């Protein structure tokens with residue numbers, strides 16, 4: 044069984060515990076009652092009805108609240124996720140990602156709620172989405188963006204979940220690891236596409252993956268480089284290779300001043316962004 048299968052098995056078990064407390068109809072009603080979602084696509088520099096050339100050249104940072112990971116174990120204590128989120132916002136993050144997977148990443152919906160109460164930025168509910176329930180649940184907790192991992196879903200599920208996400212007023216970060224997965228993301232109409240440079244089977248990082256795959260993403264989609272940022276040099280590399288946004292967890296939760304780190308990522312990353320001319 045792959046790491047991904049293993050994680051998803053736990054995610055499904057935990058989901059059944061929550062569903063026993065609030066059933067499908069209950070969670071759908073809670074989602075419908077939530078205040079409207081924020082426009083995460085626009086926050087990431089996406090342009091709906093214009094040419095990509097109209098886009099500004101700022102590199103966006105998606106800053107992640109991440110307590111631990113399967114590859115690295117414990118990363119940071121994070122006694123107050125709300126405090127960390129305020130620093131992320133003050134530093135100039137465009138979106139905040141909050142991991143809610145419990146077993147491997149130490150996240151929770153409680154963390155998500157704490158961050159939601161603390162900041163106005165669009166929030167990504169970062170989890171392994173395998174059921175519609177989780178999408179309703181994300182919206183009920185005030186999420187604006189959900190994660191859809193191509194490797195974990197069939198084409199039919201991808202299309203269904205993306206449609207539900209948009210019905211609820213949210214957008215999806217659709218995560219790919221290979222050319223084939225990018226093509227599948229594009230085929231279902233994803234407009235925020237992430238290339239995760241962490242290999243899901245070996246858990247190893249290969250930053251070069253981003254440069255090899257980014258050009259395959261159509262120009263009207265927002266391109267996100269995910270994982271492996273250690274310092275501003277890595278940010279500059281991703282920006283030069285065509286990232287519109289970067290998703291950063293470990294480096295920020297470990298930094299003594301995440302606020303300053305984000306500010307320098309935005310500044311130096313934006314300076315390194317090429318004029319965008321992709322077919």
Ligand SMILES: O=P(O)(O)OC[C@@H](O)[C@@H](O)c1c[nH]c2ccccc12
Nearest residue numbers: 239269270271272290291292293294
């Ligand atoms: O901590 P890093 O290397 O900056 O990575 C952040 C983010 O990309 C990573 O947490 C991630 C990317 N895709 C995921 C899917 C599930 C859980 C976590 C992830």
